[in-house]
Amino acid sequence: xxxxxxxxxxxxxxxxxxxxxxxxxxxxxxxxxxxxxxxxxxxxxxxxxxxxxxxxxxxxxxxxxxxxxxxxxxxxxxxxxxxxxxxxxxxxxxxxxxxxxxxxxxxxxxxxxxxxxxxxxxxxxxxxxxxxxxxxxxxxxxxxxxxxxxxxxxxxxxxxxxxxxxxxxxxxxxxxxxxxxxxxxxxxxxxxxxxxxxxxxxxxxxxxxxxxxxxxxxxxxxxxxxxxxxxxxxxxxxxxxxxxxxxxxxxxxxxxxxxxxxxxxxxxxxxxxxxxxxxxxxxxxxxxxxxxxxxxxxxxxxxxxxxxxxxxxxxxxxxxxxxxxxxxxxxxxxxxxxxxxxxxxxxxxxxxxxxxxxxxxxxxxxxxxxxxxxxxxxxxxxxxxxxxxxxxxxxxxxxxxxxxxxxxxxxxxxxxxxxxxxxxxxxxxxxxxxxxxxxxxxxxxxxxxxxxxxxxxxxxxxxxxxxxxxxxxxxxxxxxxxxxxxxxxxxxxxxxxxxxxxxxxxxxxxxxxxxxxxxxxxxxxxxxxxxxxxxxxxxxxxxxxxxxxxxxxxxxxxxxxxxxxxxxxxxxxxxxxxxxxxxxxxxxxxxxxxxxxxxxxxxxxxxxxx
Ligand code: M6R
Numbered sequence: 001x002x003x004x005x006x007x008x009x010x011x012x013x014x015x016x017x018x019x020x021x022x023x024x025x026x027x028x029x030x031x032x033x034x035x036x037x038x039x040x041x042x043x044x045x046x047x048x049x050x051x052x053x054x055x056x057x058x059x060x061x062x063x064x065x066x067x068x069x070x071x072x073x074x075x076x077x078x079x080x081x082x083x084x085x086x087x088x089x090x091x092x093x094x095x096x097x098x099x100x101x102x103x104x105x106x107x108x109x110x111x112x113x114x115x116x117x118x119x120x121x122x123x124x125x126x127x128x129x130x131x132x133x134x135x136x137x138x139x140x141x142x143x144x145x146x147x148x149x150x151x152x153x154x155x156x157x158x159x160x161x162x163x164x165x166x167x168x169x170x171x172x173x174x175x176x177x178x179x180x181x182x183x184x185x186x187x188x189x190x191x192x193x194x195x196x197x198x199x200x201x202x203x204x205x206x207x208x209x210x211x212x213x214x215x216x217x218x219x220x221x222x223x224x225x226x227x228x229x230x231x232x233x234x235x236x237x238x239x240x241x242x243x244x245x246x247x248x249x250x251x252x253x254x255x256x257x258x259x260x261x262x263x264x265x266x267x268x269x270x271x272x273x274x275x276x277x278x279x280x281x282x283x284x285x286x287x288x289x290x291x292x293x294x295x296x297x298x299x300x301x302x303x304x305x306x307x308x309x310x311x312x313x314x315x316x317x318x319x320x321x322x323x324x325x326x327x328x329x330x331x332x333x334x335x336x337x338x339x340x341x342x343x344x345x346x347x348x349x350x351x352x353x354x355x356x357x358x359x360x361x362x363x364x365x366x367x368x369x370x371x372x373x374x375x376x377x378x379x380x381x382x383x384x385x386x387x388x389x390x391x392x393x394x395x396x397x398x399x400x401x402x403x404x405x406x407x408x409x410x411x412x413x414x415x416x417x418x419x420x421x422x423x424x425x426x427x428x429x430x431x432x433x434x435x436x437x438x439x440x441x442x443x444x445x446x447x448x449x450x451x452x453x454x455x456x457x458x459x460x461x462x463x464x465x466x467x468x469x470x471x472x473x474x475x476x477x478x479x480x481x482x483x484x485x486x487x488x489x490x491x492x493x494x495x496x497x498x499x500x501x502x503x504x505x506x507x508x509x510x511x512x513x514x515x516x517x518x519x520x521x522x523x524x525x526x527x528x529x530x531x532x533x534x535x536x537x538x539x540x541x542x543x544x545x546x547x548x549x550x551x552x553x554x555x556x557x558x559x560x561x562x563x564x565x566x567x568x569x570x571x572x573x574x575x576x577x578x579x580x581x582x583x584x585x586x587x588x589x590x591x592x593x594x595x596x597x598x599x600x601x602x603x604x605x606x607x608x609x610x
Contacts, residue, residue: 001074001604002086002100003027004179005196006160008067008170009187009217017070018055020189020196023244025051026252026398026598026605027100027192028074031085034058035096036068040164042096046071046085066217067170069160071098074604077106078123088127090134091119094164097133099126100192101157101177101608109152129159137163146171147212147227156355156608158207160190173212177608178353178381181205181213181220182234188215193606194377195396198241203234206379235379243396253399253491253597257583258450263404264576265443266393267411272440277433279419281390294344294370297324300332300360301348302607304402304486305409309348310479311575312374312413318572319421319435329360330610339367346372348413350397350405351606352380359610361385374412376405390416399598400605401491403583406483407446410576414439438570442577448567449580455564456581459546460588466517469496470508470543471582473521474531480521480575484582491590491597501527501534512543519585520560521578524550525571535559546585548578 003024007013013036021032032054033046043065045058051072071086078084087096103109106125109132114120118131129149136145142163150159156176163171172179172190182189184201190213191197194204207213210225222230249255273280297316299309309326316324327337329347333356339345345364349357352375361371361382373386376394383389392408418435421427427435463469469488473481478500485496499508501520512518518538522531528550535545536559547560550568557563564581566574590597 001028001606001608002192003072003196004069004098004100004158004160004190004192006069006170006172006190006215007187008168008215009185011066011187012064013066013068014058014061014063017068018051018058019199020191021051021070021072023195023198024191024193025072026400028072028604029599030075030080031073031082032071033085033087034068034070035087035162036063036065037162037164037167038063038065040167042093042162042164044087044089044096046082046087048080048082048085067162067168069096069098069162069170076102077125084122084124086126088122088124088130090130092134095130095133095161097126097130097159097161099129099157099159102155103128103153103157104155105153126159129153129161133161133163142166142169142171143214144227146173147223147225150175150212151225156610158192168216170215171212172207172215174207175210176355176358176381179207181207181215183218183220186218188218188220190215194237194239195244195398198239198244202237202239204237204379205232205234208232209381237378239396244398251399251587251598253401253403253587256397256399256404257580257587259395260404260407260580261443261447261450263394263408264411264446266395267408268415268439268442271415272436274436274440277429277436278422279415279436281415281419294322295342297322297344297346298332298337299324299326299346299348300329300357301326302329302354302356304406304483305348305350307479307483307486308406308409308413309346310482311410311476312346312348312417314476315414315417315572316420319417319427320424321426322420322424329354329356332360333363337363339364339369341368341370343369344372345369346374346416347382347386348374348409349382350376350394350402352377352382353606353608355608355610358382358385374409376408400600400603401487401586401597407576407579411439411442414573434570438573441569442573445567445569445577446580449577452564452581453584456584457588459562460585460592463517464589464592466494466515468511468516469494470511470516470518471496471498472501472504472518472531472534474501474527476572476575477521477523477578480578480582481519483579484519484586487583487586488589490603491586491600492593492595493601494589501531504534504537509537509541512538512541514542514544517544517546519546519548519582521548522556523548523566523571523574523578524553524568525574528556532556532559548581
């Protein structure tokens with residue numbers, strides 16, 4: 001959940017490292033630091049604060065060193081202080097190290113190293129790596145020490161290390177946490193995510209699990225845990241450096257909300273055969289017999305991706321008549337799930353690096369379940385662990401609060417459900433053709449839903465001081481309610497609870513009173529009337545209601561205090577556009593409350609710790 005950046009090249013490292021760090025700040029932003037080698041002199045600057053503050057401090061220093069590492073932190077061990085900020089050094093201040101992830105056995109390693117005379121300065125787990133490397137390098141050399149240190153660590157981590165005795169070398173290692181490498185223009189660069197590499201190259205080498213690498217200006221050498229050389233071709237990433245910029249929007253989140261029509265169109269392009277009236281999913285191995293023969297589907301994911309999975313499960317049951325359920329990855333992995341060759345697992349993840357999702361997938365594979373990934377990041381760990389991947393093609397998502405990743409996951413899961421329904425013969429041709437048309441119209445409906453930006457901003461001004469919100473939806477739009485509530489709480493810090501409408505009378509209705517607003521989704525379709533009944537019950541108790549309804553639905557408009565009108569779309573695809581005003585509402589509430597929607601407190605974009 002931290003951001004790592006390392007550079008070895010022909011130019012002064014500090015400005016390049018700081019620029020890369022700014023592109024990785026969505027991964028964590030408690031503290032920032034960097035270390036640069038000038039010959040055998042190690043220079044370090046760090047602070048508890050943002051990358052911009054670090055940049056301001058370093059700007060005046062004019063360090064000429066051409067090799068270094070930099071870090072932006074999401075604290076796991078030890079408070080947010082300068083002392084705990086990375087890089088961490090060995091006793092003699094010749095080694096600097098930065099990590100992402102958690103070293104689980106740091107206490108025992110620290111005790112052992114302290115007993116051997118090493119002096120620690122921080123409360124972090126990371127510092128053990130610097131001292132371990134210090135202890136091991138005299139006998140193993142730096143590369144050997146890095147490998148051996150990595151072998152002695154337990155947990156999920158990636159680290160970058162520099163050593164004053166190897167002034168033109170950058171050392172990296174990883175286990176379960178992400179690390180990418182690029183070589184361009186006489187430089188070698190390592191980072192914990194692709195955006196930091198984009199100004200330099202789009203040819204990305206993914207470091208494998210348990211591997212380490214040595215980088216020098218213009219070159220890299222990958223080795224496995226035993227020190228054997230590893231050959232790996234780079235993957236071409238179709239993102240541009242401009243995608244990592246705000247492009248005139250006040251925040252990445254707002255930009256990404258507005259990118260959704262384009263993003264969903266990209267998810268669908270080439271995957272709908274309108275003349276045949278069915279999806280065209282050549283790359284999707286539903287032809288992979290183990291997947292199509294499954295008698296049951298488990299969708300595993302976390303957070304927003306789990307909400308998308310709730311929708312995917314409902315649609316798979318509806319269209320493909322296959323028993324399907326969405327399970328939180330963190331619950332699946334610690335439970336006793338019934339897995340095996342008959343149960344296909346669909347793992348949904350924007351980043352493809354979420355620790356719990358990866359662990360659930362490992363469990364599924366060990367049990368013999370075929371695994372299909374629905375993922376946005378090419379070459380990410382999930383896509384390498386799965387039997388097959390359907391890419392969502394959302395493009396780079398920087399905002400910590402997922403928006404376009406969600407709607408593209410909905411579109412991808414809808415494609416799978418329709419395709420699976422066709423293949424299993426449960427979806428009659430006419431219905432399949434209608435579904436394909438409905439999906440093809442989704443980007444247009446999303447664009448129309450974006451017109452609710454103004455009304456959502458007005459409502460945000462009106463309700464910005466509320467302490468609690470209830471979100472209600474049913475059937476396809478129960479996930480919409482859940483996602484709307486998550487968006488509000490994660491960026492505005494207002495408590496928001498989501499319930500399927502039918503559950504309201506079983507408890508949540510007790511909370512309703514004039515200061516407790518409800519957001520309800522009652523678009524045209526099979527559950528509209530039931531939702532309107534829920535709304536009447538809330539208003540009878542003087543609870544204010546913001547209602548999402550289909551344009552022109554006068555009864556719905558009369559039923560609520562405020563109505564946000566959505567375009568008319570087939571019920572089963574309504575979640576794609578219905579979530580848009582909820583994203584916009586959450587965004588504007590956050591801005592009204594002076595919260596930074598792109599850097600919500602305590603959060604980070606990718607949860608690579610368990
Ligand atoms: O990268 P993933 O899709 O696996 O991430 C899963 C969740 O961590 C993520 O969706 C999280 O809930 C977001 N902050 C939601 O906005």
